[in-house]
Amino acid sequence: MSKPRAGLALVAAALVALAGCGAGDPRPVWHTPAVAGATMTTAPGVGAPGLGDPYYPNAGNGGYDVAHYDIAVSYDPDSHRITARAAIRATALTPLSRFNLDLRGLTVRSATVAGKPAATSRAGDELTLTPAEPLPAGTVFETIIEYGGKPSTYGGPGQAGGEGFVQHDGGAIALGQPESAAAWFPCNDHPADKATYDIKLTVPGDLAALSNGVLRSRTAKGGRTTWEWATTSPMATYLATAVIGDYRVRTGTHDGLPVITAVADGLPTTMDDAMARTPEVLDFLEERFGPYPFDALGGIVHDNANLRFALETQTRPVYVSSFFLGPKPSVTVVAHELAHQWFGDSVSVRDWRDIWLNESYATYAGWLWVEHEFKRPLATSFTTAYETAAEEVWTTPPADPGRENMFSDSVYDRGAMTLYALRQTVGAETFDRITREWADKNKDGNVSTADYIAHAEQVSGRQLDDLFQAWLYGRTRPAKP
Ligand SMILES: [Zn+2]
Known part of the structure; x- marks a missing residue:
């Protein structure tokens, strides 16, 4: 996450004017643990409801290790509702008669574990699954959850916006740190359990649907388009993003890497020019930090007034437009978010x-x-x-x-x-x-x-x-x- 500092005095001043916030990057001090006071004690065979993080003890879940998420989300910009399916491949680290995923709000329509229907229950942001048969330690198993509804945001009373699945007129942005992922897909929501991802976003044909990694395909059907993204390096849940709305999308390559940048329609083209400098900043950082750790590159500039920070979402950071004001915007914030690709994203x-x-x-x-x-x-x-x-x-x-x-x-x-x-x-x-x-x-x-x-x-x-x-x-x- 990024906040403008001394070297960005001009941008910072602009942000103060624009966002009415001295730091230009409201800090999520209003965050609360996913399930306040939930106990860490579990019975034998039961995955813990948290990983015991000293600051977020209930974030993530114990008992298994996720290898891959396959998430398909169909989104309606008028109602801001989603219809979604998540297929999660994981390994049981202990014998599991039941285990948890993190999911904030939304309705679970059905769940299977290892090919058989599983019982589900909800408590706060915890989704508990009871497989038809206990899973022996070491089992590689797939959990498939069909779910949907109107995703929510994290953020306490009095906060404009927040984090999570943050809506705006004609679109939405899934973004936040340390919490955001469980707002739009069931997951082991902690950076200690990184996994690869396929993210498929289906939206009305006139909208863009951006996410992390490589764009595998874009398929139109019945007036809607599915954008299929693949993240092939392990990624922490909070680094997964979905950015949906009217965007000018530019594609290219740099040293063999696919580069995709996007700027919200209506924003000045100087911001496209700033995004076009992403490869230049990458080259500069590679000289100091070593080879870039991922197989795709890019950046997204949005106009969602409820999100006032930049975040190092893997391979494709998301920036609020106020970082790029003026006729020749500074790209220092790009250096910050791209540095995170090494420090935070690859090394978590x-x-x-x-x-x-x-x-x-x-x-x-x-x-x-x-x-x-x-x-x-x-x-x-x-x-x-x-x-x-x-x-x-x-x-x-x-x-x-x-x-x-x-x-x-x-x-x-x-x-x-x-x-x-x-x-x-x-x-x-x-x-x-x-x-x-x-x-x-x-x-x-x-x-x-x-x-x-x-x-x-x-x-x-x-x-x-x-x-x-x-x-x-x-x-x-x-x-x-
Ligand atoms: Zn940062």
Whole structure:
């Protein structure tokens, strides 16, 4: 997720004017756990209703590992209702007499597990399935759920919009972090369980239906068109998106990668020009981070006033249009979201507590881009962040900010400052090696802060406890490196 910062002063000012929000990126502080107070205790053979994330204990579910989602959603823009089917292939990690999926609202019409009808029950955002016969540990099984209704958004009282399946006149956008996926498909809604995806979106023939990955086909039938998308690298649930509405869609290739960008009709063509710079930004980041980890590329600019942030949805980030105002929009936010393709998307957190691992590198990439395009030295970006940081940045440890501070300046700015401090300590060349080898060895995986510290020490051959203790866990301002 992205919020404009100092290097984006002009854009930030525009966002303040437009969104009426100082950060230009409202932080989802109103989020609540999927099922508040639900117990983690389970009987033998029963998959836990959560994965025990320290911040979102009920997010995701225990007992199985999803390999693939095949999701088909037919959407009506007038009623904003969907008719959908999800086929989920998973492996039982323990013997399972019943297990949960996450699903917010919507009506389940039928469910089968391993080819036989399964009983279902609902409690909050938990959908419990009881297979006809218990599943032995190690079983690869498919769950098929037919469902539908009007998808909802996450967000508390007083919030305009929110996250999830966010509607606007003539379309909708499925987007959000950390929660959004369960608003439109049943899933194991936590980044610890990544899977591949086929996403088929059927919409009226005059609308575009964009999603992640490669566009396999676009098939017209009876006035409606099905857009079939494939994500072949493992993806966390919150990185799955669906963007439906009137869009100008551009297709092309870059170094053999299919590139698809889209800008909402009615927005200025300067925004198409900004999206067209996506490959240029990718090339710049590849020089620093190593090979791009995915098989497709792109970006989507929307005009949905209820969504005021940018998100690193895998292969195809989604941006609110207010990032690209003016005659020659800055693409620093593109550098941020594309950096997440390495850090966050390919290399994912195991727990939300470690989100600094994502946002530090994305913020740092913004500093690198500002140095590249606007000749503002990296050291200046660091010093400005260091000297202008609010007191909360120093009292909030980025490596355990608390759920309410997951999207705080500490995670973003102090996170990036931590990387800069590491770079100053071990030298730029070693730091770049730490970065590239981290992305390479953890490609398509899940990581923790402890993993990062051990990796940095191993690559640099240095003892770095004091540095990381002060920058990641301290509650006072560390000395300038
Ligand atoms: Zn971000």
